[in-house]
Amino acid sequence: MKTRITELLGIEHPIFQAAMSWASSNAPLVIAVSNAGGMGVLGAGPLRPADCSRLLGEIRAGTKKPFGVNIPLNGARAPELLEISLRKKIPVMVASQGGPREHLPRFRAIGAKWLQVVASVEHAKKAEAAGVDALVVDGAEAGGHPPPSNVGTIVLVRRIVRATRLPVVASGGVADGAGIAALLALGAEAVQLGTRFIATPEASVHENYKRAVLAADVHDTCLVGPPALPIRQLKNAFTQKFQAAREDEREALFKASSLKKAALEGDVEWGRVEAGQSAGLVDEILPAAEVMKRLVQEMEQARNRLASL
Numbered sequence: 671m672k673t674r675i676t677e678l679l680g681i682e683h684p685i686f687q688a689a690m691s692w693a694s695s696n697a698p699l700v701i702a703v704s705n706a707g708g709m710g711v712l713g714a715g716p717l718r719p720a721d722c723s724r725l726l727g728e729i730r731a732g733t734k735k736p737f738g739v740n741i742p743l744n745g746a747r748a749p750e751l752l753e754i755s756l757r758k759k760i761p762v763m764v765a766s767q768g769g770p771r772e773h774l775p776r777f778r779a780i781g782a783k784w785l786q787v788v789a790s791v792e793h794a795k796k797a798e799a800a801g802v803d804a805l806v807v808d809g810a811e812a813g814g815h816p817p818p819s820n821v822g823t824i825v826l827v828r829r830i831v832r833a834t835r836l837p838v839v840a841s842g843g844v845a846d847g848a849g850i851a852a853l854l855a856l857g858a859e860a861v862q863l864g865t866r867f868i869a870t871p872e873a874s875v876h877e878n879y880k881r882a883v884l885a886a887d888v889h890d891t892c893l894v895g896p897p898a899l900p901i902r903q904l905k906n907a908f909t910q911k912f913q914a915a916r917e918d919e920r921e922a923l924f925k926a927s928s929l930k931k932a933a934l935e936g937d938v939e940w941g942r943v944e945a946g947q948s949a950g951l952v953d954e955i956l957p958a959a960e961v962m963k964r965l966v967q968e969m970e971q972a973r974n975r976l977a978s979l
């Protein structure tokens with residue numbers, strides 16, 4: 671299947687493995703997805719610069735195919751991570767949480783494509799004006815940081831496809847090929863899946879985290895954190911305490927928990943088990959290459975089903 675995104679990035683399938691701090695902050699998942707014809711994305715946000723540099727070397731050694739690097743631009747380490755990405759001549763930047771304008775010329779100079787993660791029409795238009803190559807549009811179902819406006823993927827993707835001329839990668843709430851086909855039908859030119867790829871042997875989170883994702887149903891997530899930058903995660907002891915707490919107690923509670931606690935230590939009761947509503951659609955741990963194979967097959971089945979109606 672050819673779309674403007676597959677052509678722009680030189681990938682076989684219009685499928686992205688979403689950047690996920692800790693879950694995709696290692697080489698094996700990125701390599702497996704890129705080798706299977708999708709776009710593997712390194713979640714560089716939590717990495718120390720030296721580790722990021724090493725992992726980029728490992729990814730280069732593991733795949734000849736294109737891959738991406740995600741850097742949340744508001745992070746304290748973002749300047750160093752950007753420098754390393756430039757030095758390593760990465761093919762694709764997937765930037766979130768900050769404006770692209772000042773960085774674009776240097777990434778253009780190394781031939782990299784720049785995709786900007788947005789969660790509103792306003793930010794989509796700003797990114798288009800700044801000259802990015804494509805948008806990743808996150809809807810409310812997404813794990814991690816969904817839009818504060820709480821607009822769902824179907825509505826937000828459609829709105830942004832109509833509002834800009836850029837190709838759109840739709841993200842949030844998709845765990846199978848039928849979901850991919852649905853978003854392509856809305857005008858997206860690729861679809862990104864995060865939570866689905868947590869349930870793979872390659873994802874670099876604790877087994878308890880993977881099992882919690884498998885056990886969750888579609889209504890088992892909630893939002894925590896500051897209302898301007900909410901986080902979608904699985905309900906657990908921490909979210910219960912956070913939601914029952916007084917407004918003035920919440921900041922301290924939020925800081926006492928972390929994604930790292932759940933992802934690396936396996937504390938899925940008091941850590942932040944970030945995952946999307948699509949956790950309710952994931953019930954099996956499968957190698958990432960097998961996930962990719964099934965996604966492509968299911969996408970074809972969905973297309974055929976529609977064509978036969």
Ligand SMILES: Cc1cc2nc3c(=O)[nH]c(=O)nc-3n(C[C@H](O)[C@H](O)[C@H](O)COP(=O)(O)O)c2cc1C
Pocket residue numbers: 688689690691692693713714715740742765766787808811812813814815841842843844862863864865866943944945946947948
């Ligand atoms: C554990 C986890 C960590 C995430 N970390 C990041 C991150 O570091 N940077 C980013 O841009 N998005 C991050 N996200 C959001 C994903 O890139 C993606 O938008 C989301 O997973 C899509 O929704 P889905 O989980 O329903 O597929 C994270 C999501 C999860 C579940």
